[in-house]
Amino acid sequence: MKSQFLLDPEITFLNHGSFGACPKPIFENYQYWQLELEREPVQFIQKNSAQYLKTSKDALANYIGCSSDDFFYTTNPTVAVNTVLRSLNLEEGDEVLTTNHEYGAMDRTWSYFSKKKGIKYIRQSISLPILSKEQILNEFWSGYTSKTKIIFISHISSVTALVFPVKEICEKARELGLITIIDGAHVPGQLDLNIQQLNPDFYTGALHKWMLAPKGVSFLYVKKTFQNSIDPLVVSWGYESESPSNSQFLDYHQHQGTRDISAFLTIPKAIEFLRVNNWEERAASCRKLIRDNYNKFCELLNSKPICPITSEFLVQMCSIPIRTTKPLELKETLFHKYKIEIPVMKLEDKFFLRIAINGYNSQQDLEILQEALEDIIENSDLINLG
Numbered sequence: 001m002k003s004q005f006l007l008d009p010e011i012t013f014l015n016h017g018s019f020g021a022c023p024k025p026i027f028e029n030y031q032y033w034q035l036e037l038e039r040e041p042v043q044f045i046q047k048n049s050a051q052y053l054k055t056s057k058d059a060l061a062n063y064i065g066c067s068s069d070d071f072f073y074t075t076n077p078t079v080a081v082n083t084v085l086r087s088l089n090l091e092e093g094d095e096v097l098t099t100n101h102e103y104g105a106m107d108r109t110w111s112y113f114s115k116k117k118g119i120k121y122i123r124q125s126i127s128l129p130i131l132s133k134e135q136i137l138n139e140f141w142s143g144y145t146s147k148t149k150i151i152f153i154s155h156i157s158s159v160t161a162l163v164f165p166v167k168e169i170c171e172k173a174r175e176l177g178l179i180t181i182i183d184g185a186h187v188p189g190q191l192d193l194n195i196q197q198l199n200p201d202f203y204t205g206a207l208h209k210w211m212l213a214p215k216g217v218s219f220l221y222v223k224k225t226f227q228n229s230i231d232p233l234v235v236s237w238g239y240e241s242e243s244p245s246n247s248q249f250l251d252y253h254q255h256q257g258t259r260d261i262s263a264f265l266t267i268p269k270a271i272e273f274l275r276v277n278n279w280e281e282r283a284a285s286c287r288k289l290i291r292d293n294y295n296k297f298c299e300l301l302n303s304k305p306i307c308p309i310t311s312e313f314l315v316q317m318c319s320i321p322i323r324t325t326k327p328l329e330l331k332e333t334l335f336h337k338y339k340i341e342i343p344v345m346k347l348e349d350k351f352f353l354r355i356a357i358n359g360y361n362s363q364q365d366l367e368i369l370q371e372a373l374e375d376i377i378e379n380s381d382l383i384n385l386g
Contacts, residue, residue, distance in 0.1 A: 001277070001282070001359045001360045002360040004023045004024055004025070004277075004360070005021050005022070005023050005024065005360050006021070006022060006023075006024060006027060007021055007360065010339055011335075011339050011340070011341050012338075012339060012340045012341065012365050012368045012369065013341045013360070013361070013365075014340060014341060014342040014355050014356060014357070014361065014365060014366075014369060015341045015342050015343055015354075015356055016209070016210070016316075016356040016357070016358040016361075017158070017161070017186060017209065017317050017343075017354065017356035018343060018356075019208065019209070019215060020206075020208045020209040020210065020211075020212060020213070020215070021212070021358065021360070022208070022212055022213065022214050022215070023212055023273055025269065025273055026212055026213060026214065026266055026269050026270050026273055027214060029265075029266045029269040030214040030262055030263055030266050033052075033261075033262035033263075033265045033266065034260070034262045036262075037260065037262060045257065045258065049261060050245075050254075050255075052261070052265050053073070053254060053261065053264065053265070054068065055265075055268065056073075056264055056265050056266075056267045056268060057071070057073075057267075059267055059268040059271055060207070060219065060267045060271075063188070063193075063267075063271055064188060064193045064194070064195055064205070064219075064221075065193060065194030065195050065196050065197065066195040066196055066221055069247055069249075069250065070221055070222060070223070070224065070227070071219045071220055071221040071222065072219065072220060072249075072250060072253040072254050073217065073218070073219055073254075073261070073264040074204070074218045074219065074220050075216040075217070075218060076185075076206060076216065076218045077103075077106075077183055077184075077185045077204040077205065077206055077218050078105045078106065078109060079218070079233065080202075080204035080218060080219070080220035081106060081109055081152075081181065081183065081204060082109055082233060083220060083230065083231075083232075083233045083253070084181060084202050084220070084222075084230065085109065085110070085113045086231060086233065087229055087230045087231045088150070088179070089229075090117050090119050090149065090150075091117075091118075091119075092117065092118030092119065093118065093119070093120070093147060094119045094120070094147060094149045094150075095119065095120045095121075095122050095145060095147040095148045095149060095150075096110060096114075096119060096120070096121050096122065096148075096149070096150040096151075096152055097122050097124060097140070097143050097144055097148050097150070097151050097152070097178075098110070098121065098122065098123055098124065098151075098152045098153055099123065099124050099125075099126045099140060099153060099154070099157075099164075100123045100124065100125045100126060100347070100348065101126055101154060101157040101158075101159060101160050101162065101164075101347065102123070102152070102153075102154055102157070102158075102183070103154065103157075103158040103159075103183065103185065104158075106152070106154075106183055107121075107123070110152065120147070122143050122148075124139065124140055124142070124143035125139065126139050126140065127139060128160070128306045128307075128350075129304065129305060129306045129307060130162065130306060130307035130308070130313060131308075132308075133165045133168070133312065136164060136165055137165060137168060137169070140153075140169065141172065144176070148176075148178060149178065149179060150178060150179045150180075150181060151169060151170075151173045151178050151179070151180045151181065152181045152182075152183070153166060153169060153181075153182060153183070154182075154183045154184075154185070154186075155182055155183065155184040155186070155187045155191070156184070156185075156186040156187055156190065156191065156315065156317075158185070158186070158345070159319065159345040159346065159347045159352060159354070160306060160319045160345075160347060160352065161186075161314065161315075161317035161318050161319045161354055161356075162306070162307055162313055162314070162319075163191070163312065163313050163314065163315060166182055166198065166200075167197075167198055170182070170198055170199055170200050171199075174199070179201050179202075180200040180201045180202070181200070181201065181202040181203075182198070182200045182202065182203045182204070183204060184203055184204060184205040185204070185205060185206045185209065185218075186206070186209060186210065186317070187205050187210075188205040188206070188207055188209075188210060188211045189207070189209065189210030189211035189212065189274065189279075189283075190209075190210035190283070190315050190316050190317075191315055193205070195221050199223075200221075200223070201222075201223045201225075201226055202220065202221065202222055202223070202226070203220075203221040204218060204219065204220050204221070205218060205219060206218045207219065207267060207270070208263075210316070210358070211267075211270050211271075211274070212270050212273060212274070213263060213266050213267060213270045214262075214263040214266055215263070216263050217263045217264055217266070217267070220253075222249065227247075227248075227249035228248060228249065230249070230252075230253075231252070232252040232253050233253075234256060235252075236255060236256040236257055237255045237256070237257055238250075238251035238252045238253070238254065238255035238256070239251070239252060241255065277359070279359065282358075282359040283316060283359070285359075286316045286357040286358060286359065286361065287311060287314070287315055287316055287357075289357050289361065289362075289363065289366065290314055290315075290316060290317070290318045290355070290357055291309050291310075291311075291314065293355075293363075293366050294309050294314070294318050294320070295309065296370070297320045297353070297355070297369075297370070297373075298320055298321075300370060300373055300374065300377075301320060301321070301322050301323075301353070301373070301383065301385070302323075302385040302386050303320060303321035303322065303323070304321070305320075306319060306321060306352075316356060316357050316358060317354060317355065317356045317357070318354070318355055319345060319352035319353070319354045319355075320352060320353045320354075320355070321350060321351070321352055322344065322351050322352060322353045322383060323351070323383065323384040323385065323386055324344070324351055324382055324383055324384065325384070326381075326382050327344040327346065327351050328344070329382060330344050330376070330382045330383065331343060331344045333376065333380070333382060334372060334376075337372075338368070338372035338375075340368065340369055340372055342354070342355065342369065355369070
């Protein structure tokens with residue numbers, strides 16, 4: 001399977017989680033759409049792009065469990081959340097309840113708008129190790145107050161690679177009359193997703209990660225009750241359109257003139273690639289690799305798992321606590337000396353080695369990592385065993 005990808009064969013790639021990796025057939029489809037655009041840009045943009053987008057969105061809608069009229073494509077989840085935040089009717093003193101496990105760009109986005117609008121961004125601490133789903137729910141909701149207006153939470157966290165109980169959180173939020181915004185960057189292609197069943201108010205997911213699309217493909221789902229209140233991040237031809245569709249929501253957010261939508265149009269091909277290559281079975285093998293190896297790496301690094309090693313909390317990524325005072329140097333050493341691409345992640349004052357496994361990985365890749373870590377432990381001061 002590794003030969004199907006464009007990844008450098010000299011690199012042991014254990015960092016699918018950051019930006020994904022695109023297989024050759026999907027990348028070739030991406031280039032096909034780029035060529036179509038350049039062959040006749042006027043016809044492509046002015047006449048054909050709407051139908052091209054509809055075909056792509058219909059395929060994705062079936063894959064993620066919602067109507068194709070209820071989402072639009074964005075380049076990444078950060079753009080999606082910025083779009084939402086600029087339109088929310090928040091007042092000074094309102095509170096947004098989140099966790100201390102959120103993605104850095106999202107924390108910065110909320111911090112920016114908190115200062116602009118005088119709202120409070122409450123990063124509720126979810127302690128490690130996780131012992132149960134009930135622990136997460138109890139710790140999370142202990143941050144709720146009468147001023148809480150919005151719930152913002154990752155479906156799968158970036159640094160700690162944990163699956164959060166988003167379904168239960170959305171259910172309780174609805175009972176409390178709260179707005180729910182879910183960051184599902186790591187979900188499509190890694191977890192089964194049915195947005196209608198989950199029933200959030202807003203949901204964003206990246207498709208260039210675990211769905212294997214080219215870089216710069218994500219989506220923003222908006223529940224119908226909010227669609228007409230979400231302003232476009234960029235005002236363009238869809239505003240007061242001369243040929244409006246039946247959806248102001250889509251006119252505002254999809255019709256932007258000279259924008260290369262080629263990557264967006266690869267989604268049917270990406271879904272076909274996953275189906276033809278039995279990706280459900282491959283993903284199951286990846287999850288097994290994570291579960292089978294987690295304890296081994298914890299023992300090697302003299303650390304302990306941050307959660308039960310089950311599918312309830314771990315999918316195709318895991319984060320292993322690692323003691324180091326030189327995280328950047330450790331990451332660079334793993335890459336330049338041992339040719340291993342893997343991130344060293346930080347959560348507050350703790351560091352984690354995050355392993356991300358996809359269909360092109362094997363047990364051999366993890367053995368290469370193990371040997372490299374053993375060598376580093378024996379011959380350097382980059383890792384402290386405590």
